[in-house]
Amino acid sequence: MGQTALRITRTDKIMNSNNLIPGKHVVVTDFDGGEGILVDLNTKKYFQLNETAMVVWKGLEQGKNVGQIADDIVARYEVALDNATRSVERILDNFQNYKLLTAK
Amino acid sequence: MQTDATFSDDGAPGRYGPQRLSVELANICNLHCSYCFRSEENLYNSRAEFFPVELLRRVIGEARDVANVTKINFTGGEPTLHPDFAATLETVAGAGMTSSFVTNGWHFERVWPAIVANRHSISHVAFSLDGITRETHDRWRGNGSFDRLVRAFSRCYMSDLPFALKVTVRRDLMDQLEQIAMFAARLGAAALNFVHVMPTSTAVADESSLSLDEQRIVEEEVAILARIFKMSIGVDVGYYNIDEENAPCSPLAGTSMNVDYRGRLSLCCNLSGFRGADEEADVVADLNVEPFASAFAKLKELASLQLQNRKAALAALRAQGVKPDLFTGSPCLFCLQSFGKVPWRSAPEPELVSIRGRRQ
Known part of the structure; x- marks a missing residue:
């Protein structure tokens, strides 16, 4: 049992992120203020997502690619596109590390 | 619908926690579980009825003053269907008492703001669980139930609101108790309460209820799990207890009582509105027209008499050297039987008529 904070690390797995969607084994809950919780039904672990990570997760649910999700973040927050893109990639990387995503 | 008796209480005989009252907030339910023991007529074929908030205010105030009740547990039907669920929680908080409720979780997101607003007075939420996978x-419980339940767990877990899981042990779940406990523990449940199937018909008894030997195996396994896991684990309903010295359950100990959705005081939430019941001898008073004090006096008398009857039944079997069957050994089933809730047990077998012999 336990809540896991998503670590910020980067690997080259991200290269394939455009083919990834949220796993069916993951249940997402929206909280007020834009944050959210994921439950991995395989590991029975909770993952607390901040607002940015929730934007990424929602983007993946809608089938968006890295660039489109980064555009969403730029539209919502005062952040440059290249920084937003790097953030999206880092978050996707973490989702992958925790096996929260599956191939389309 | 399931009940909630021992979330944080020591279930040892004679020690059943604080004085508490179960209140049925609604007669209806949005789900349709075949083993449910509430009257099908009330749940699905009757006009929806909800416990009036004004009556709730009066009843819990009097129960606090007369019977030292400090905890209110909302049941149903499905309590979150009450159109003014927030007001029911506020009423308990306003009376300086704590509330809890048993839910299938389907409408949890909708009632979440009311829960947050009354968080200080809510001791826990109990969720009914029928399996550890979708x-x-x-x-x-129908498509989408499991995901809604997991979202409800998430809200509780992240908000530090203790939650319990209530699992009815049908025959098909007998060999999954450890996996269920692991599921509950990993998702952060504070308690896991197993419940035996309350038999409402020959079909339910045959299909889902456990035999005495099967119940013993389950109860031994639950006892082992209770020693292994940190969370509270126990059997809440239907357990076998042939202790003749002490009250075998909280209603007979005078610790808990029930008010049905019509506002009537009765002995136990597990007997109330029982599916297929012939009689309602467990109902002692209509609180719409009677003060709690006199109703409570009648209830204590009934509980005392019932306890006496059960001790006498156990003593008689012991004298004959006969091991009590489930309908005597389990206090729940003893009450079902003695209060006329299981008429199907004594119903004559249907007459077999040969096709050839039928009159056209």
């Missing part, structure tokens, strides 16, 4: 749970 497939097994939703088979009994």
Whole structure:
């Protein structure tokens, strides 16, 4: 049992992120203020997502690619596109590390 | 619908926690679980009825003053269907008492703001669980039930609101108790309460209820799990207890009582509105027209008499050297039997008529 904070690390797995969607084994809950919780039904672990990570997760649910999700973040927050893109990639990387995503 | 008796209480005989009252907030339910023991007529074929907030205010105030009740547990039907669920929580908080409720979780997101607003007075939430996967749970409760439940767990867990899981041990779940405990523990449940199937018909008894030997195996396994896991684990309903010295359950100990959705005081939430019941001898008073004090006096008398009857039944069997069957050994089933809730047990077998012999 336990809540896991998503670590910020980067690997080259991200290269394939455009083919990834949220796993069916993951249940997402929206909280007020834009944050959210994921439950991995395989590991029975909770993952607390901040607002940015929730934007990424929602983007993946809608089938968006890295660039489109980064555009969403730029539209919502005062952040440059290249920084937003790097953030999206880092978050996707973490989702992958925790096996929260599956191939389309 | 399931009940909630021992979330944080020591279930040892004679020690059943604080004085508490179960209140049925609604007669209806949005789900349709075949093993449910509430009257099908009330749940699905009657006009929806909800416990009036004004009556709730009066009843819990009097129960606090007369019977030292400090905890209110909302049941149903499905309590979150009450159109003014927030007001029911506020009423308990306003009376300086704590509330809890048993839910299938389907409407949890909708009532979440009311829960947050009254968080200080809510001790816990109990969720009914039928399986630890989407497939097994939703088979009994319909598509989408499991995901909604997991979202409800998430809200509780992240908000530090203790939650319990209530699992009815049908025959098909007998060999999954450890996996269920692991599921509950990993998702942060504070308690896991197993419940034996309350038999409402020959079909339910045959299909889902456990035999005495099967119940013993389950109860031994639950006792082992209770020693292994940190969370509270126990059997809440239907357990076998042939202790003749002490009251075998909280209602007979005078610790808990029930008010049905019509506002009537009765002995136990597990007997109330029982599916297929012939009689309602467990109902002592209509609180719409009677003060709690006199109703409570009648209830204590009934509980005392029932306890006496059960001790006498156990003593008689002991004298004959006969091991009590489930309908005597389990206090729940003893009350079902003695209060006329299981008429199907004594119903004559249907007459077999040969096709050839039928009159056209």
